[in-house]
Amino acid sequence: MLKIGICGYGTVGQSFVEHLRVHDDKIQSSVSEEFEIALIADRSIDKKEYNKDIAVTKDVMEMTSDSNINIIVELIGGIDIPYKVITSAIKNKKHVITANKALIAEHGDEIFKLAKEHNVYFGFEASVAGAIPIIQTLTNSMSNENILSITGIINGTCNYILDQMSSHGLEFNDALDEAKELGYAEADPTFDINGMDAAHKISILASLVYKIKSPLKNTYIEGIENITTMDIEYAKELGYSIKHVGITNKKNDSIQCRVHPVLIHKDNILSQVLGVMNALLITGDKFGTSMLYGNGAGGDATASAVVTNLVEAINFSSGKDLRNKNIFKSSGENSFNISKNEDIASPFYLRIYAHDISGVMAEITNVLANEDISIEAVTQHEPIDLDSLIPIVMITNSVNGISISNAIKKIESLAHVEGKVHAIRVLKTDER
Amino acid sequence: MLKIGICGYGTVGQSFVEHLRVHDDKIQSSVSEEFEIALIADRSIDKKEYNKDIAVTKDVMEMTSDSNINIIVELIGGIDIPYKVITSAIKNKKHVITANKALIAEHGDEIFKLAKEHNVYFGFEASVAGAIPIIQTLTNSMSNENILSITGIINGTCNYILDQMSSHGLEFNDALDEAKELGYAEADPTFDINGMDAAHKISILASLVYKIKSPLKNTYIEGIENITTMDIEYAKELGYSIKHVGITNKKNDSIQCRVHPVLIHKDNILSQVLGVMNALLITGDKFGTSMLYGNGAGGDATASAVVTNLVEAINFSSGKDLRNKNIFKSSGENSFNISKNEDIASPFYLRIYAHDISGVMAEITNVLANEDISIEAVTQHEPIDLDSLIPIVMITNSVNGISISNAIKKIESLAHVEGKVHAIRVLKTDER
Numbered sequence: 001m002l003k004i005g006i007c008g009y010g011t012v013g014q015s016f017v018e019h020l021r022v023h024d025d026k027i028q029s030s031v032s033e034e035f036e037i038a039l040i041a042d043r044s045i046d047k048k049e050y051n052k053d054i055a056v057t058k059d060v061m062e063m064t065s066d067s068n069i070n071i072i073v074e075l076i077g078g079i080d081i082p083y084k085v086i087t088s089a090i091k092n093k094k095h096v097i098t099a100n101k102a103l104i105a106e107h108g109d110e111i112f113k114l115a116k117e118h119n120v121y122f123g124f125e126a127s128v129a130g131a132i133p134i135i136q137t138l139t140n141s142m143s144n145e146n147i148l149s150i151t152g153i154i155n156g157t158c159n160y161i162l163d164q165m166s167s168h169g170l171e172f173n174d175a176l177d178e179a180k181e182l183g184y185a186e187a188d189p190t191f192d193i194n195g196m197d198a199a200h201k202i203s204i205l206a207s208l209v210y211k212i213k214s215p216l217k218n219t220y221i222e223g224i225e226n227i228t229t230m231d232i233e234y235a236k237e238l239g240y241s242i243k244h245v246g247i248t249n250k251k252n253d254s255i256q257c258r259v260h261p262v263l264i265h266k267d268n269i270l271s272q273v274l275g276v277m278n279a280l281l282i283t284g285d286k287f288g289t290s291m292l293y294g295n296g297a298g299g300d301a302t303a304s305a306v307v308t309n310l311v312e313a314i315n316f317s318s319g320k321d322l323r324n325k326n327i328f329k330s331s332g333e334n335s336f337n338i339s340k341n342e343d344i345a346s347p348f349y350l351r352i353y354a355h356d357i358s359g360v361m362a363e364i365t366n367v368l369a370n371e372d373i374s375i376e377a378v379t380q381h382e383p384i385d386l387d388s389l390i391p392i393v394m395i396t397n398s399v400n401g402i403s404i405s406n407a408i409k410k411i412e413s414l415a416h417v418e419g420k421v422h423a424i425r426v427l428k429t430d431e432r
Numbered sequence: 433m434l435k436i437g438i439c440g441y442g443t444v445g446q447s448f449v450e451h452l453r454v455h456d457d458k459i460q461s462s463v464s465e466e467f468e469i470a471l472i473a474d475r476s477i478d479k480k481e482y483n484k485d486i487a488v489t490k491d492v493m494e495m496t497s498d499s500n501i502n503i504i505v506e507l508i509g510g511i512d513i514p515y516k517v518i519t520s521a522i523k524n525k526k527h528v529i530t531a532n533k534a535l536i537a538e539h540g541d542e543i544f545k546l547a548k549e550h551n552v553y554f555g556f557e558a559s560v561a562g563a564i565p566i567i568q569t570l571t572n573s574m575s576n577e578n579i580l581s582i583t584g585i586i587n588g589t590c591n592y593i594l595d596q597m598s599s600h601g602l603e604f605n606d607a608l609d610e611a612k613e614l615g616y617a618e619a620d621p622t623f624d625i626n627g628m629d630a631a632h633k634i635s636i637l638a639s640l641v642y643k644i645k646s647p648l649k650n651t652y653i654e655g656i657e658n659i660t661t662m663d664i665e666y667a668k669e670l671g672y673s674i675k676h677v678g679i680t681n682k683k684n685d686s687i688q689c690r691v692h693p694v695l696i697h698k699d700n701i702l703s704q705v706l707g708v709m710n711a712l713l714i715t716g717d718k719f720g721t722s723m724l725y726g727n728g729a730g731g732d733a734t735a736s737a738v739v740t741n742l743v744e745a746i747n748f749s750s751g752k753d754l755r756n757k758n759i760f761k762s763s764g765e766n767s768f769n770i771s772k773n774e775d776i777a778s779p780f781y782l783r784i785y786a787h788d789i790s791g792v793m794a795e796i797t798n799v800l801a802n803e804d805i806s807i808e809a810v811t812q813h814e815p816i817d818l819d820s821l822i823p824i825v826m827i828t829n830s831v832n833g834i835s836i837s838n839a840i841k842k843i844e845s846l847a848h849v850e851g852k853v854h855a856i857r858v859l860k861t862d863e864r
Contacts, residue, residue, distance in 0.1 A: 019577070019718055026578075136569075141557075143458065144743060269705065285454075287732070287733055290726035301718070304573075315755070320753075321753055
């Protein structure tokens with residue numbers, strides 16, 4: 001009888017226990033050994049409801065050295081304590097499951113190595129895109145060929161806000177308030193909005209797929225704070241949605257890993273991912289383009305991924321499923337250059353405010369031509385009243401970040417152009 | 433060194449060999465034992481190009497009793513010969529991989545039992561939706577909870593034809609001709625167009641998920657032959673696409689398994705699956721709604737699924753991955769009632785031709801009201817010229833197949849209604 005310890009008994013922990021209770025028959029029939037939840041550790045367990053047959057403790061470190069516990073499910077959150085719990089547990093030869101993306105993105109390299117050394121199972125399916133079995137799919141069916149690119153809508157809060165701005169014309173702050181009210185955004189949504197959460201997730205996927213150390217520190221990260229309802233409207237007129245994505249791909253000996261808003265053409269199925277849903281578009285050299293779509297957050301969805309790992313962990317423990325060894329076999333071995341944002345080429349959306357004076361468009365297009373940037377589409381909108389500025393919106397050909405920065409500086413210095421030029425990358429066809 | 437035999441060396445077989453060659457490193461690092469292709473059997477191998485280091489034979493039965501061969505990859509097509517090859521191979525304790533959906537839908541129950549008895553690996557990932565790892569996902573991460581429903585666009589030919597009719601206004605026959613020219617439809621596309629191919633696939637999924645014997649014989653099957661460009665246009669006006677889908681779900685003690693065209697609302701991501709792409713929308717009681725999207729056909733996509741199975745087969749053979757046992761553990765054990773088409777409730781799209789005479793709409797709505805059918809949306813189109821009939825298009829509330837049949841008979845007998853009433857089911861919200 002394998003003994004499971006749960007560290008952290010919040011929403012996901014409680015959903016996990018409930019999932020095991022409801023689907024006990026199905027889960028028992030997938031595993032080769034019986035198991036039970038033997039211990040729950042939570043600092044405020046006395047304020048929570050739990051099955052009184054299960055032993056509890058307030059000391060989260062206790063179970064990492066408890067010789068009765070075989071598998072630890074870490075659901076605490078934060079980085080420092082989970083790091084201590086997980087590394088200590090692995091050193092004590094316990095199998096570990098976690099949903100902690102920040103921890104894996106920051107310390108995954110070390111933990112993967114430790115798990116390999118101590119020959120224990122380490123599962124983190126729930127750390128990226130909740131119920132979508134992306135880790136399992138990438139490390140199983142998709143591990144037998146070259147992954148050319150992954151483009152993912154991997155932050156449900158951002159996607160919900162942008163979708164509400166698009167479908168109901170809400171301004172950013174109103175959409176954010178609504179997301180908070182509905183529980184789709186945390187009380188402090190900073191890491192969702194500024195892109196850090198998505199950066200953790202895309203770093204984990206990049207390190208898995210390309211067998212590199214976590215590229216988090218070299219990941220270009222931009223949030224959605226500067227997206228306006230106006231940009232969303234202008235993009236729509238040109239046939240695009242604005243989405244917040246994580247992208248990783250490999251070109252020659254360089255790997256891109258970046259997080260930012262993009263314009264996605266309406267024919268790309270990723271543009272149709274609405275509300276809080278997550279989706280990952282993955283291109284392989286043999287299977288072509290695939291997409292996995294589902295719930296990226298929420299207690300039940302996340303617990304569902306933890307259960308997937310639990311079944312793997314039990315079958316690993318009894319020697320019936322040793323695939324987990326392959327995940328870490330050559331992890332972190334490759335070393336590639338991570339492309340800088342200024343060296344990455346893509347088409348750009350530009351929004352420029354100018355005085356309604358004849359010749360201003362010619363001035364702008366001259367600047368672009370001098371930087372070898374051509375214009376694929378352009379719309380000039382009417383000024384709201386006689387005195388106001390005209391918004392000029394365009395989509396360029398595919399150019400490097402550095403070229404667009406140079407052009408923007410020159411455009412901003414033009415006499416008839418006012419304020420900052422707003423630039424957003426456009427997803428290229430080969431990133432579909 | 434494990435020896436692989438390939439039976440049938442057409443497009444998929446050749447892509448499979450090429451995939452193994454190109455990605456040898458990646459595949460070798462996922463398996464626990466070395467392997468090589470030792471024998472290719474194909475009736476017309478002398479007319480084909482192949483690596484002359486590999487032994488060949490024209491006798492497809494030969495390798496099933498060859499004691500050197502450990503794993504047989506069956507890619508012949510048809511039913512009778514593959515049935516003999518596979519059953520004979522399993523009885524001789526060989527692991528088997530097949531892409532043959534017709535065979536599994538017809539004889540899966542027997543083959544699954546045989547594989548369990550002889551303790552061999554049996555893989556059929558490529559039989560449903562090509563490169564989409566649907567079998568692996570359903571039998572792994574999604575096997576730990578209740579699958580409430582699967583709704584799949586699982587025939588690329590049908591999806592391409594309907595998409596071309598929708599986006600370019602082509603008539604059915606012209607779209608079919610175009611699909612043939614582009615290689616998206618077979619020379620004889622009967623089984624794609626009439627729904628039989630999709631029926632094979634949804635039967636396989638239903639039997640896997642609900643642990644029942646293949647429900648093929650009780651599956652309601654309707655193709656796309658009767659869909660007109662006009663219906664597609666009218667559906668679009670009401671906010672729907674017309675797609676050809678396979679549906680399986682479980683309600684109380686009844687299982688639905690059916691294949692037919694449906695109207696899908698544009699907010700449902702399944703309506704955005706274009707061209708030859710396949711997609712499966714799956715709802716579980718814990719993970720919620722997920723979708724897997726990708727290439728459903730083509731040599732490389734299908735070969736990619738065969739490679740996935742090969743890795744599993746090798747690791748099964750060496751005892752490192754025994755998950756395949758769980759797939760067949762309780763297969764075919766459950767016995768549920770398969771719902772008849774007339775007992776299945778859904779909203780319906782109706783297209784009725786009537787003479788432009790006052791009172792005709794009242795007559796039609798009276799018939800519907802007498803059958804307890806209400807109208808959710810209706811559009812009445814202008815006649816093309818003064819003498820012509822007016823098309824009346826409506827969407828009903830959710831009603832049983834038998835009620836709609838009764839109502840249609842009565843509507844067709846009305847004096848001012850001409851010809852047949854055309855009915856298409858509308859996908860319900862809970863089938864999203």
